[in-house]
Amino acid sequence: MPVTLVLGAQWGDEGKGKLVDILASSASMVCRAAGGNNAGHTIVVNGTTYDFHILPSGLINPSCKINLIGTGCVVHIPSFFKELKAxxxxxxxGVRERILISDRAHVCFDLHGVVDGVAEDKSKSIEGGKGMIGTTRKGIGPCYSDKVARRGVTFWMLVNEEQRWEKRLRDLEAGYRKLYGDAALQGYDVEEEIKKLREYRSELQQYVVSQTPLLAQAVGGQGIATASSNGDATHQPNVLIEGANALLLDIDHGTYPYVTSSNTGLGGVFTGLAGLSPRALAAPGSNIVGVVKAYTTRVGSGPFPTELDASISEVDADYGERLQRVGREFGVTTGRKRRCGWMDLVLVKYSTAVNCYTQINLTKLDVLDDFEEIRVATAYKIDGEEQDTFPADLDALERVEIVYKTFKGWQKSTTGCKTFESLPQQAREYVEYIEREVGIPVKWIGTGPRREDMIMR
Known part of the structure; x- marks a missing residue:
């Protein structure tokens, strides 16, 4: 029984949702392992654009019967229902009949969003603003902090009890008021949030499930029982795991502290989706797909070695602006402009070592169509010494000198190309170079925003 993991290989926004959408057409179950509505996937189908945040992208395919928000996720309930309605x-x-939430996932309160904004605003005063993380202000970090501090609220508490979760929320509010002061939380009313959540509780019960037996049954090959128009039916399982954010935003393996608050890599899949055996990845047809943008982008603060901006040269600033404009590089969740730079193979190789990719999906190749030249970072020099690994030391990353390989641009349209052979020769050479250097086959190549704009090799 195959299990496919789709994970972001850079700083997010690589285009994971499109591949998940394609693969979900043959999946019985699509799962989210970590993160919250700070994530964002855009999928274009028949001219209609769908934005996904906390919901698994498998909902766009009616044949995908189960879409699971796993234990490792944090869920803002009003946003959950707003997204379903959209x-x-x-x-x-049938989206409401095909979505489930683990009973061990944590509730992300409005309070967490307020606190997220307060903490981010306070960080502006640290080292002239360098202390800012650049969070989405969705409350994800404070929610995970409360989870780790053992004062959070899980979904089983919310739907099964009343006194406990209400007391916990009031205690959280009192603690944050003590920490930040009444003025900082003056726009928040804890009793109003409790009232709103009481109204959601009965409706939520239909979505909340025990995750572990569900996944254990699926990966055990016993089939997944799902309702259909013909009554109960059992489908041969094919589980698809949809990553959120990306490896360089992982709380342990990313550019800490400029990261998200969850494990976004391979390790987070197994902690966030208990019941999914690692042995399932040895099954025939199973794969770990690293989604790699044909260049590099980042939203928010933090190091970015190949970033193209005016501090390098006017030419580089122009390249960065063109990547941003042609690639329509705006965050799905925040609307912020993404910082843009060249492909960084040092970063991708590091990501590959952590996540153990077996295949690569190279996305947005078409964005490079009109560039006269295209560069790829092949190594770093730090204090004059060449490095072939991605350092944890952010001070070292600030001093890094990039070793580039320059390609002549193909300056022909690749948009909508259906086969690898139909790509311009220089585009094929670019893909083959990345494949050869990383040592992982490039299985899919994105050539446009539509579902059908994908080459499969």
């Missing part, structure tokens, strides 16, 4: 308004059928 999908229904765009014509998707």
């Amino acid at each position: 999908l229904e308004e765009k014509g998707l059928k």
Whole structure:
């Protein structure tokens, strides 16, 4: 029984949702392992654009019967229902019958969002603003902090009890008021949030499930029982795991502290989706797919060695602006402009070593169509010494000198190309170079925003 993991290989926004959408058409189950509605995937189908945040992208395919928000996730309940409603308004059928939430996932409160903003604003005064993380202000960090401090609220508490979760939320609010002061939280009313969540509780019960037996049954090859128009049916399982954010935003393996608050890599899959045996990845047809953008982008603060901006040269600033404009590089969740730079193979190789990719999906190749030259970072020099690994030391990253390989641009349209052979020769050479250097086959190549704009090799 195959299990496919789709993980971001850079700083997020690589285009994971499109591949998940394609693969979900043959999946019985699509799962989210970590993160919250700070994530963002955009999928374009028949001219309609769908934005996903906390919901698994498998909901766009009616044949995908189970979409699971796993234990490792944190869920803002109003956003969960708002997103379901938005999908229904765009014509998707049966989304509420195909979504489940682990009973061990944590609730992300409005309070967490308020506190997230307060903490980020306070960081502006640290080292002239260098202390800012650049969070989405969705409350993800404070929610995970409360989870680790053992004062959070899980979904089983919310739907099964009343006194405990209400007391916990009031205690959280009192603690944050003590920490930040009444003025900082003056726009927040804890009793109003409790009232709103009481109204959601009965409806939420239909979505909350025990995750471990569900996944254990699926990966054990016993089939997944799902409701259909013909009554109960058992489908041969094919599990698809949808990563959120990306490896360089992982709390342990990313550019700490400029990271998200969860494990976004391979390790987070197994902690966030208990019941999914690592042995399942040895099954025939199983793969770990690293999604790699044909250049590099980043949202928010933090180091970015190949970033193209005016501090390098006017030419480089122009290249960065062109990547941003042609690639439409705006965050799905925040709307912020993404910082843009060349492909960084040092970073991708590091990501590959951590996540053990077996295949690569190279996305947005078409964005490079009109460039006269295209560069790829092949190594770093730090204090004059060449490095072939991605350092943890952020001070070292600030001093890094990039070793580039320069390619002549193909300056022909690749948009909508269906086969590898139909790509311009220079584009094929670019893909083959990345494949050869990373040592992982490039299985898919994105050539446009639509579902069908994907080459499969």
